[in-house]
Amino acid sequence: MRVLALANQKGGVGKTTTAINLGTALAAIGENVLIVDLDPQGNASTGLGIDRRNRRLSTYDVLIGEEPLAAVLQTTAVPRLTVAPSTLDLLGVELEIAGRKDRAFCLKSALQTLEVEQRNRSDAECFTYVLIDCPPSLNLLTMNAMAASHSVLVPLQCEFFALEGLSQLLSTVDQVKKSLNPRLTVHGIVLTMFDSRNSLAAQVVADVRGFMGEKVYETVIPRNVRISEAPSHGKPVLLYDLKCAGSQAYLKLASEVIQRERVYRAAELGPGEPR
Numbered sequence: 433m434r435v436l437a438l439a440n441q442k443g444g445v446g447k448t449t450t451a452i453n454l455g456t457a458l459a460a461i462g463e464n465v466l467i468v469d470l471d472p473q474g475n476a477s478t479g480l481g482i483d484r485r486n487r488r489l490s491t492y493d494v495l496i497g498e499e500p501l502a503a504v505l506q507t508t509a510v511p512r513l514t515v516a517p518s519t520l521d522l523l524g525v526e527l528e529i530a531g532r533k534d535r536a537f538c539l540k541s542a543l544q545t546l547e548v549e550q551r552n553r554s555d556a557e558c559f560t561y562v563l564i565d566c567p568p569s570l571n572l573l574t575m576n577a578m579a580a581s582h583s584v585l586v587p588l589q590c591e592f593f594a595l596e597g598l599s600q601l602l603s604t605v606d607q608v609k610k611s612l613n614p615r616l617t618v619h620g621i622v623l624t625m626f627d628s629r630n631s632l633a634a635q636v637v638a639d640v641r642g643f644m645g646e647k648v649y650e651t652v653i654p655r656n657v658r659i660s661e662a663p664s665h666g667k668p669v670l671l672y673d674l675k676c677a678g679s680q681a682y683l684k685l686a687s688e689v690i691q692r693e694r695v696y697r698a699a700e701l702g703p704g705e706p707r
């Protein structure tokens with residue numbers, strides 16, 4: 433089970449869209465995917481067709497330790513894609529867990545329990561990827577996500593201020609690595625909402641690649657109206673319109689993520705170990 437946090441303290445950069453559609457694309461190519469909605473807004477849950485009325489249990493109950501993660505999971509219209517939905521209750525979770533010594537590890541321990549439970553299952557029933565959709569803030573929820581993850585995937589919108597805030601995010605990842613989670617790495621940076629008609633966009637892509645080099649995925653997600661329409665139908669764009677440029681880009685990103693994962697995993701195991 434590989435755990436990736438989708439994080440960027442800016443709102444509207446494509447975290448939720450990427451969680452939903454990268455998750456769907458990974459599931460489409462055979463991975464067993466769990467999306468953990470850690471944003472009180474619950475847009476990932478809504479975008480995956482989980483009605484608010486059907487969210488009796490949510491990631492809130494998991495974080496405060498009232499329910500195991502397994503109890504809140506809901507299936508989606510996408511085969512092999514499961515979601516742990518969120519509700520607005522999450523807004524209060526910081527206050528509730530702030531006084532606990534293990535406050536940054538609530539999600540991590542829930543995921544560990546889930547992983548242990550899965551040991552008795554067949555491979556087809558075990559999650560291979562967990563994508564955590566973070567809120568637009570470097571708060572305790574995001575700390576929980578980073579503490580529980582192998583790596584962070586950063587969606588970055590192709591706009592003039594794209595690089596602003598990235599340094600802060602990267603230094604937060606460094607701090608988390610030092611204090612909460614020594615294994616944490618940056619998986620990659622995905623440029624989103626690229627508009628080829630906007631001459632500035634190409635410059636932003638070049639700047640970000642110049643600054644972050646290989647960490648930037650080759651795949652760039654285009655600005656695509658089908659991507660923005662899909663959530664109102666409670667569907668990932670791949671179910672809404674598989675042929676559109678947005679769906680094709682997320683499929684490409686998924687194969688790049690898997691490719692990179694192989695390289696990272698090999699590096700973790702070290703030379704001479706079985707891969």
Ligand code: ADP
Nearest residue numbers: 443444445446447448449625654655656659660
């Ligand atoms: P975040 O989770 O970072 O706040 P979202 O994923 O919710 O960002 O995206 C913000 C808005 O932009 C949403 O309305 C979403 O539908 C839209 N959007 C995201 N990616 C694209 C894209 N590639 N093309 C068009 N619209 C997009």
Ligand code: MG
Nearest residue numbers: 447448471475
């Ligand atoms: Mg979001």
